[in-house]
Amino acid sequence: MSQSFLLSADAWRACRAADPAVDGSLTRMILESAPPIDCPSVYIRRVFRLGETMPSSSSLVLRDRLLEAPWAKHLTAEQLVRVEAETQVIKYTAGSVVFQEGEPAEHWLGVLDGMVKVDTVSADGRSTTFIGVSSGGWLGEGSMLKRELRPYEVVTLRDSWIALMPVKTFDWLFETSLAFNHFLVRQLNARLGQFVAVVESCRMQSTTAQVAVCVAELFNPTLCSVTSDALRISQEEIARLCGLSRQIANRALHELQAAGFVRMQYGSIHVLDVNGLHAFGRGVELRHDAPRLVVDVAHPH
Template identity: 35%
Template sequence: MNNNMGARVSDSVVQFLEGWAWYRALPAELRSLTLETAVEQHAEPGDYIAREGMPSTHWYGLLKGYLQMYVVGSDGSETTLYCLREGEWGGDGSLLKKEMRRYDLRALTAVHICCIPIQTFDTLRHASIPFNHYLTEIMNARMGAFVTMLVASRLLKPEVRVARGLLMVAKDRHEGLQALAVSQHELSLICGLSRQRVNVALGKFKRLGLVSIEPNKGMLFVDVQRLRVYVLTEGQAGFESS
């Protein structure tokens, strides 16, 4: 994993920060503090960004790629807690609780990250109401995702779990076909299913017209709107007869 520790962040990180309403609402001195203390990181698939049991030191803003928050059981099996997508922030819960990290954070794809150190994070939290409002919004959304995953793992059939996994990495407000640079192996980690079982589900989705696959490029194209309907109806609504 590469970083630019001590160096000025790139223009892309500056633009990323300026795209957030909470950042634009900061007084000039706090915007300067955020830029001056931010650390820019690039990582390749499989690289660890943070490890379980280590101190929580940064808040992570994802400019590019996917990050997997997961835990490993005593038998070596992995359980994905959340998949952080491009344009999202993560790691705030551990910073707020001032605890050792309870999960591993790993790059699923090549990633570009803006890392805000805990000292700056705490300064913003104590000084900015818009920043606190944003933290509340993202933690509420993540809690909803955790509940959804818990229900899926206990009650739903594998195909619906795979469909939910696809929606987890898709952009919320995107309609129609959307390209997802996620491999079947990565999707299996997100869903908590075997790669073979995920492959069976994707084959079914392909027959139903919910996804198309480009094997040579490792790219999945999903019909986000129809996939949402599939999840909401747990595979019914006429899909089974297609």
């Protein structure tokens, strides 16, 4: 009776190096029977048995993205295998509640593809959005470390692939991986800076400044994957993340365009100056000779 094994990304690359005949068009490789002797033992996790449905190509690609997360790059082979074996990758439709406010923090959340908002709803039904987290971002480590009930809810803004790492896996990495701890320190520091910027813009600056901070933080390289075409966001989504009406957010975007920070075209918003957006959000005038970080944000049709 044959069994099927799913190679991790590292093991697949190692097999490719050992045997160039391996099909290079696949990100993962399914092997019938036992794995070859010359394949390193870094991999091998059986993910389905005879009669079970083989995972879709989309979910396999997203699992590769899990292993390429910044915190995973310096894990040992043993740690990578356990992380992949115990972390779920689930697709949520737009508007799904991934975490509910007040529930135990039992998973660390990663946005492999898509976008979520972190918000809370008051007793009288008023909703406040704290932050948005785009592709490549991870959140919820504070509640995991403090063993507290989750003080917010997490809702998908669009169809999203979400990774959920169980608390036992998170704790094991926290106890065994110095590199993972270094990542958490950088992440928590960046998140603190993000909340300081959001609070400052809300209490001391204009609604245009709030929009500037919101857009800029979606391109924080410490908190998400920053690429020229990785993020698609609509004006309506920006309004939701800022806690503003679409009309006010649209007016703010036009003001930011007039200031040279963004350029709006039909079906798209181009972010021209992330540093300028940060400075504008804090009421600081950016020097003309300061370096600019240029990112292109596509607007979904």
